[in-house]
Amino acid sequence: MAPKEKDTKDKEEKIAKINKWDGSAVKNAIDDAVREVLTKKYNYVENFALMDGRLTICGIAVGVAMFALLWDYLYPFPQSRPVLILCVSTYFILMGILTLYTTYKEKGIFAVCLQKDGSKKETIWEASSFLAKYDDKYNLTLALVDSKTKQRRETSSKKSVAHFIDVNGYVVPEQVESEVSRLHNSLLSERKTK
Known part of the structure; x- marks a missing residue:
């Protein structure tokens, strides 16, 4: 060639x-x-x-979800209810923060x-x-x-x-x-x- x-x-x-x-x-x-x-x-x-900020928020959210999963495994549902409510609420708040971050901080910036x-x-x-x-x-x-x-x-x-x-x-x-x-x-x- x-x-x-x-x-x-x-x-x-x-x-x-x-x-x-x-x-x-x-x-x-x-x-x-x-x-x-x-x-x-x-x-x-x-x-x-800028990308690291988004990854940090997502990492914390995944950590909260993993903690809820582990807690529910160690202490089955009736016992884990308060912790699950706290984790689900925290996850919901973090997703709201992520939405605000991508909308107002990132603003479509890719580089x-x-x-x-x-x-x-x-x-x-x-x-x-x-x-x-x-x-x-x-x-x-x-x-x-x-x-x-x-x-x-x-x-x-x-x-x-x-x-x-x-x-x-x-x-x-x-x-x-x-x-x-x-x-x-x-x-x-x-x-x-x-």
Whole structure:
């Protein structure tokens, strides 16, 4: 096999084919491509603190459920009733907290990246997206949080998923990269003018 053919085959294996009629699969594939542009092209370091918050809440909820299961095993139902009521109530409250966290804290953010600028403080880049259930418009928002002033600036674009997905169901990385670069550069130019 020639080296050029091998590179093409490796590239095809790396880009996964998706069902272009499945909205959540399309959104997730484009989100992954955007994340890859931020981490690979711009060499930003991805920060998982936002995701860790969600995992912590879920971990505590699973721990409460496991404790209820173990307690009920050790002390069968009539004895375990107060503990089960407490555990079920705690689990319900934790799920409410999780819903609030994902709605008001995460806000559709799928990537948080840190740009090292030499000092201890880092510039934060956040990428969030939204794709309505029966809509083809992919909304991408890129936000920049300045390390010195803590000022937040954001820009967004709204394009059809057909702009990013080809007819065969593959993400077109060049299209995603050009759109992310356009948003990225507009935020940087805004930053320099201020």
